[in-house]
Amino acid sequence: MVESGSEAAKAAAAAAATAVLTAPLSLEGGLAAELRPANLVQRVLSLFRNVRPGSDLSHFQLPATFNLPKSQLQLYGEGVYCVGEDYLSRCAKGKDAVERFTAVVAWSISTTRPPIFGFAPYNPVLGETHHVSSGSLHILLEQVSHRPPVSALHATDDSGDVELVWCQNPIPKFHGTSVEATVKGKRHVRLLKFNENYEIDCPNLLIRLLPAPSVEWSGTVRIVCKQSGLEAEVCYYRSHTFLGLGGDPRCVKGKIFSSRSRETICEIDGHWDRTVSSKDARSGKVSVLYDARTAISDLKTPVVRNQEGLSPSESAVFWGEVSDAILKKDWERSRQAKRRVEDTARRLDKERNDKGEVWIPKHFSLSQDKHGNWECWPLEKSVPPAPIIVPS
Template sequence: MLSIFGAILLRDSFSCPPITRRLQDEAAAERPATTAVLTPPLSLEGGLAAEHRPPNLLRRVLSLFGNVRPGSDLTQFQLPPLFNMPKSQLQCYGEAVYCIGEDYLNKCAKGKSSLERFASVVAWSISTTRPALFGQAPFNPVLGETHHVSRGSLNVLLEQVSHHPPVSALHATDATENVELIWCHKPVPRFHGASVEAVIKGKRHLKLLKFCENYEMDSPNLLIKLLPTTGADWVGDVSIRCKDSGLEADLCYYKSHVFLGFGGSSKSVRGKILHSKTLKTIYEIDGQWDRIVKLKDVHSGEVTVLYDAKKAISGLKTPILQAPQNMWPTESATVWSEVSQAILNKEWGKASAAKQNVEEKQRKLQRERKSSGELWVPKHFTVTHTKDNEWDCSPLEQSVPPAPIIVPP
């Protein structure tokens, strides 16, 4: 998931019209596809990222924003490796889908009624909310970077389809459960003096093919607080709609009972499930996404557990490389392998040099494309702009093939 500054450190400009990706493919061919560094996913315990928290964290973070004005767009802000966790943002997005304890995604496809399936979709949506760590951010994916992982019959593929603005696309299919996921995420971060808020634009589509149901939903925003207390929380409204069943849900992520930035119950989520036409509430939702979220039947008063974070996002397993010969050179775990390994070893000078090398290769490719008149095109998705200048991504293939990286059973 998105961590502090995880989507704000982007540089190179990107033009959308497709012509060729020859230069990108040539650069990828220079990297050995068998080199990969895979690290534990973000979970309730914080996982590997918690072990790499830099000293004097607040002072270091505040120093980064010394010359940044409130309201500024941070998409070209630079971050040293000391503040990076050893993984790419594409990996964080993917982990929200394929790294899970209790499988809420498969529950969606096994619901006996449209209402039961809808409630399961709400629970699954909450399960994709993962801990955000203050002071650490994943790498910003380079243009054309991919991440391809399988868990059982679920195959997940991500691609960075734009670098500036940053846009990530996800496609996942499960032929056994007849499930398909399509995401298009565009974070828009801004500095507000005492905080940074990254608005996650774009839609997620979850399709239950067996029932011909398409669920459309958005994401909460990441709020990074600098003063008077530090922290990173998911906030804002999330809507989930299924036109096929006529059901919808409205969720609100928030922190309650705050006084001067202190106290309050963080990681709270509240909402309701209702009929779209009558707007009549069926269920009320209340709880904390990192603990328990409960579902209350407004008619009977019965309360049940909708989501249990301890079962869903604790003790998550680290993906492993099963078939290195089949891994693409554009794989996140390969592109950032040298940087990630240096961070794991706390060799900050080596990490900085390796990161600069990755970024310089991208700038070189951009200059070569510009001089030759070649425009880059995504390899796995088509990209279009909507009427309101937002982005929409569609997969080129009907299904995602099995991946060389797998989540162990």
């Protein structure tokens, strides 16, 4: 049966009415502060009471009271389209390979956002999408696998200078007094007019339950450009005070060097939530590489521009009722709405299995190598303008 124009318009209006877009994570962290209960630490500890150390938490079902009102797809996207200063376009404007590489390192740091202890986004369901435009940059994400959870991203700009492609597979594991989410997969930044491709790792997310609750980014991010022969290592770590207690969890330190000679070109040092500096190894000149105050503070919330263009698979629509209930602290409605979403996803998965059908992503092709690493390729050359935009 084909919908009439009026029926399609009504369906689009209904979808837009249920689309809920919430403030991005930024230095202020206002959204989490509004949701945070007084006894959060005790409630978090109670979640893991019956979980064995070493357990994979990829499909651990959180109660809605512990959810941020947004999907993990939206968090991935926000790292690209919600930014105060455009670090991405700088990458294609560098006058030489070193300047462009340094700009890519700064952009990579800009995608790091303050995590929030005690809250997690929704686990995306298979086929869920998120499509947003910010200025001339258009971003499309799709959940291309559910077991294991794999998310794919494609972004292009109208000028044709920059393309982003990545495929990410988070693997959270419980270690008794902490949870560590290792994020597998490579981010690719392609500067098309220079024929340069930059491969970028992701830091891991470390949630400490004891002795003091905290959540922080950790690990070493490698950035490699084979065309220019340049490489970087950026370590996210916690500084330590006397006896290894306390310290600052938001430190970064690293270097940019030649892949061939291993000669250091510049040293990187600072805090990803404040400023990061770059020191020229030859001249000793120090400059600001990244400033979080201009990049990830006072960020704007996306809005729906084209109601008719919203897909039913759009994250903001798919989880709209759940997010609305969470924002209103209507916990019973949020619990029921979340269960409906998850039950529907399980039912569709069972129906496909019963029929022997293999689910195929709509926007990406997908493969897995013998080591369990995932790769994806966009089916379209460019991403079209989105029905959701970031206000200028």
